[in-house]
Amino acid sequence: MENANITSLVAQYPLVEELIALKETTWFNPKATSLAEGLPWVGLTQADVDDAHARLARFAPWLAQAFPETAKNHGIIESALVALPTMHSRLEKESGITIPGTLLLKKDSHLPISGSIKARGGIYEVLAHAEKLALAAGLLSLEDDYSKLLEPQYREFFGRHSIAVGSTGNLGLSIGIASARVGFKVTVHMSADAREWKKAKLRSHGVTVVEYEQDYGVAVEQGRKAAESDPNCFFIDDENSHTLFLGYAVAGERLKAQFTEQGRVIDAEHPLFVYLPCGVGGGPGGVAFGLKLAFGDHVHCIFAEPTHSPCMLLGVYTGLHDQIAVQDLGIDNLTAADGLAVGRASGFVGRAMERLLDGFYTLSDQSMYDMLGWLAQEENIRLEPSALAGMAGPVRIAASGRYALENATHLVWATGGGMVPEDEMEKYLAKGQ
Ligand SMILES: *Cc1c(COP(=O)(O)O)cnc(C)c1O
DSSP: HHHHHHHHHHHHHHHHHHTTTTOOOOOOOOOOHHHHHHHHOOOOOOHHHHHHHHHHHHHHHEEEEEGGGGGGGOOOOOOOOEEHHHHHHHHHHHHOOOOOOOOEEGGGGGGGTTSSSSHHHHHHHHHHHHHHHHHTTOOOTTTTTTGGGGHHHHHHHHTTEEEEEEESSSHHHHHHHHHHHHOOOOOOOEEETTTTHHHHHHHHTTTTEEEOOSSSHHHHHHHHHHHTTTTTEEOOOTTTOHHHHHHHHHHHHHHHHHHHHOOOOOOOTEEEEEEEOSSSSHHHHHHHHHHHHHGGGEEEEEEEETOOHHHHHHHHHSSSSSGOOOOOOOOOOOOOOOOTTOSSOOHHHHHHHHTTEEEEEOOHHHHHHHHHHHHHHHHHOOOGGGGGGGGGGHHHHHHTTTOOOOTTTEEEEEOOTTTHHHHHHHHHHHOOO
């Protein structure tokens, strides 16, 4: 972007200057409104989420057999919800700010199959594609026991089809592992920041990994191009896919059931605040959509991004959405937070969800490392840096003084880390303060 254009953008949107200076920033969204008013802009409905629930239920017998670690939950991929009482005190002590309410952690970091939030959307989209192909070929009906898709003749059928995806790591891991298990030929286009162990794990599952020197945007573009030349290849489009989004949205009702089971009430007097790390936006956007459908105006969703990759804040704040990238402002998009190193936000998610999100904030990599260390010390829970992005949220919300928090539930969405090798985790822990 020309310097003159940056100057006029800053004049109109003063917060852009803080983003360029890589300052930790909190922005409350003036477009935020009620579910009733915001829902029509999403373009998707409760019926679409119900459809995703039903599809995952049909695949549950397949999942239970294909991935035995899902069998004890009957083939339903869902994560635990845990309280963080000592981390709560540690956050208060370190920040000097009292955080009224209860602090909880949603452990998508420990979801089966791929150890990140991508085990929701990524695997769902692969299964939706497999179902569509098998139904169209007359090989499957909705009433069948889908575990039959593990038989050789089906795997041979799926082997005539391929899947491609561009990823910073975790989406590739989910889509690669699930696709290979279905029987698809699968290629993952990995950006430069993707970890070696993720590439090695994929290759061990028979996935083709193509590596790029550039960031996520380039990996996605190259993946899209490679897929275009092959009519039997399905490209999973992280930036625009409604299917991925709906796979994430299922989390809303699942969480509601977990709260009910634990006797936790969410209503006007007992509001819920959910802090979601944001990369391109599909994961947090889809989860937030599901949460809004499940809890209505009693849930407040806040997105968290690295100071070096504040693409969603920038897009929503300026209204430019995917028409601007952080690199246009000279922001380098370099962060240790896997999955969050995205320079240009999904235009679909930003436009769909901007009326249903209370706020956005940025935090430094060092803040993530510090909280990673505190969480390990206080609660003995180990996450990857990106999964700590949401942990700063309760402090920001308490400091803002905008909400009555006495009876609040603060839910930090832990998005990854369950499969990080021990030696990598030691390196992360060493970086904490
Ligand atoms: C992908 C990812 C996110 C964010 O999801 P998006 O759909 O890219 O916004 C957050 N945390 C982790 C660990 C991820 O892998």
